[in-house]
Amino acid sequence: MSGPPDPRAETVRRPGPTTRARVGQMRSGTLHERRDDLATEEPLEIRIRSGSEHRTVAITMRTPGHDFELAAGFLYGEGVATPAGVASIAYCTDEDVPPQARYNTVTVRLHGPLPDLPSLDRHFVTSSACGVCGTASLDALRDRCPPAPAGQGPLVSPEVLYGLPDRLRRAQGVFGKTGGLHAAGLFTPGGETLAVREDVGRHNALDKLVGWAMTTGRLPLDGHLLMVSGRTSYEIMQKALTAGLAVVCAVSAPSSLAVELAREFDMTLVGFLREERFNVYAGAHRLTP
Secondary structure (H helix, E strand, O other): OOOOOOHHHHHHOOOOEEEEEEEEEEOOOOOEEEEEEEEEEEEEEEEEEOOOOOEEEEEEEEOOOOOHHHHHHHHHOOOOOOHEEEEEEEOEEEEEEEEHHHHHEEEEEEEOOOOOOOOOOOOOOOOOOOOOOOOOOOOHHHOOOOOOOOOOOEEOOOOHHHHHHHHHHHHHHHHHOOOOEEEEEEEEEOEEEEEEEEEEOOHHHHHHHHHHHHHHHOOOOOOOOOOOOEEHHHHHHHHHHHOOOOOOEEEOEEOOHHHHHHHHHOOOEEEEEEEEEEEEOOOOOOHHO
């Protein structure tokens, strides 16, 4: 990155995952004022750099925390970076970034030249609600991620799946304070919790989880189970597929395109997983009796 670090940046507050606020709470017809914890939502700019060249590839609204994992997971899911292709990840100190934005800008330094990224141009700004929708079409996924060979992927019992929502919820420390975050959790076929990440955006939570796996040398994630809060969209399935995950579970419903993707790529997709019941939309052959 160009230029020395700005010493003023050291005094800038680094945003945390929660923000304190005063709120009014109505109880028995009387309004009481109290302090509350809100889930923080701030922009994160993701840049890539090679030599003296750099480019911004996305600005996403996220909950601060695990920012480097978020950047790594996002770039991996979009086919921009591989584990071996990343030289370093750091908060940006480029001259055009003011000190107050330092902790909201991440630069990923790549080995080799910057890739061509025409598919990301029209999705430059993303929200915490929808992510970078449609950046990878089904045709592109077919080229990058052919369907798994028959029988590949973990076998899992319904009893293990029944326990995943509670395990995910218990690992959500920030949700416990705010009640306002999504989560993505990685589990073994036996139900052991390996890692859980939280964010205001469900796609960001999954990017953080994939980024954790990428930066710790755990990709691909075949042989593991993914559990997400909320609904399952096409984008969630795309990110799971590129990470090698064959089993995806959610507490809510999938979209039609998510089901289509799961069936085409031989993924197991479970929805409405709660209170010892669930729907299987694809890949029932991985469920043991």
